Amino acid sequence: MELKKEKRLKNIPTKASEKFRNFPMVPRVVFGNGSFDKLGEVLMSKRKHSEAPMIYLVDDVFEGTTIVERIPNIFCDQIIFVSANEEPSTMQVDHLVAEIKNNFQELPSGIIGIGGGTLLDLSKAVAILLSNPGSAAEYQGWDLVNKEPIYHVGIPTISGTGAEVSRTTVLLGPDKKLGINSDYTTFNQVILDPELTKGVSKEQWFYTGMDCFIHCIESLEGTFLNAFSQSYGEKALELCKEVFLTELPDNESRDKLMMASWHGGMSIAYSQVGVAHALSYGLGFLLGVKHGIGNCLVFQHLEEFYPEGVTIFKQMMNKHKIKLPTDICAHLTESEFDKMITIALGMEPLWENALGENWKRVITAEKLKSIYKKI
Numbered sequence: 001m002e003l004k005k006e007k008r009l010k011n012i013p014t015k016a017s018e019k020f021r022n023f024p025m026v027p028r029v030v031f032g033n034g035s036f037d038k039l040g041e042v043l044m045s046k047r048k049h050s051e052a053p054m055i056y057l058v059d060d061v062f063e064g065t066t067i068v069e070r071i072p073n074i075f076c077d078q079i080i081f082v083s084a085n086e087e088p089s090t091m092q093v094d095h096l097v098a099e100i101k102n103n104f105q106e107l108p109s110g111i112i113g114i115g116g117g118t119l120l121d122l123s124k125a126v127a128i129l130l131s132n133p134g135s136a137a138e139y140q141g142w143d144l145v146n147k148e149p150i151y152h153v154g155i156p157t158i159s160g161t162g163a164e165v166s167r168t169t170v171l172l173g174p175d176k177k178l179g180i181n182s183d184y185t186t187f188n189q190v191i192l193d194p195e196l197t198k199g200v201s202k203e204q205w206f207y208t209g210m211d212c213f214i215h216c217i218e219s220l221e222g223t224f225l226n227a228f229s230q231s232y233g234e235k236a237l238e239l240c241k242e243v244f245l246t247e248l249p250d251n252e253s254r255d256k257l258m259m260a261s262w263h264g265g266m267s268i269a270y271s272q273v274g275v276a277h278a279l280s281y282g283l284g285f286l287l288g289v290k291h292g293i294g295n296c297l298v299f300q301h302l303e304e305f306y307p308e309g310v311t312i313f314k315q316m317m318n319k320h321k322i323k324l325p326t327d328i329c330a331h332l333t334e335s336e337f338d339k340m341i342t343i344a345l346g347m348e349p350l351w352e353n354a355l356g357e358n359w360k361r362v363i364t365a366e367k368l369k370s371i372y373k374k375i
Contacts, residue, residue, distance in 0.1 A: 027189075038191065082118075161290065178346075179279045236260045
């Protein structure tokens with residue numbers, strides 16, 4: 001049964017007083033090669049006093065590198081190296097928050113995340129949980145955060161996730177993979193330094209870049225599309241095509257992909273993602289598949305929903321000689337398929353954006369299982 005998509009503004013409530021959502025944006029951003037060295041100056045005015053540290057959460061791949069040497073680590077500041085090999089989890093957030101609280105008598109002046117989407121999401125979540133009681137798992141959902149987080153800064157070292165600009169922090173919880181979606185999540189400050197993305201492996205560059213590309217497709221093809229999200233999504237898509245389908249000098253490619261990530265993140269902030277992300281959450285929760293590659297594994301089989309986007313995606317794969325893993329779901333049990341399907345079906349705003357309010361007429365457990373079995 002074919003379901004007609006009807007474009008509408010995102011989540012317009014019935015009350016006239018709530019018609020226009022006042023979405024957050026990152027209030028301050030620095031862009032440019034070498035802008036990482038601006039960090040010390042940026043942070044100085046945010047330091048409460050010498051005993052209230054800045055806490056740097058840094059991808060452990062940078063341990064012992066010049067990037068760490070350039071961090072303005074003064075007074076009683078602390079650098080915590082974090083592995084990004086696994087998807088960020090609520091348990092990991094809780095552990096980091098407990099460690100910080102145990103080491104210092106008062107709240108830090110700020111949290112600074114340096115790394116890819118995993119480190120940026122962890123940093124946003126830690127900043128929230130330092131100000132709000134309980135476990136990170138209690139805040140997985142939409143608009144559950146009540147108190148403003150401590151000051152937090154995002155510095156991406158790979159481009160594509162849009163985590164530097166989004167109002168969500170996606171976490172693996174005890175029973176689901178779901179973001180802390182909140183107006184309080186957004187970074188107070190972002191530093192975009194394309195030089196920091198040098199040395200990223202080809203596969204990681206591609207998978208993370210495709211996360212951005214899929215953001216664009218799902219936003220632009222969604223029923224929540226509006227002029228605001230469309231303007232950002234179209235620019236991000238244009239930049240993705242330049243980066244992945246043309247020949248660009250390395251420095252220009254880094255600049256453009258960083259801007260594509262920013263614009264793609266802004267597009268979904270004012271609309272929503274769709275089918276690929278909903279299904280990839282199931283892969284991430286059950287199998288620990290990283291977000292970028294999970295989106296790719298799913299998206300290659302979504303011609304029914306995004307025919308033009310899938311065609312372009314496969315052109316990009318061919319150009320860069322990318323071979324996706326196969327038989328990821330070949331040996332799963334029926335109960336494991338059911339678990340992934342339950343996780344995916346729980347992402348109702350994503351399905352509604354993709355197919356409209358009557359999405360349940362099209363999306364069934366059997367259809368999702370048939371897609372998972374192809375992966």
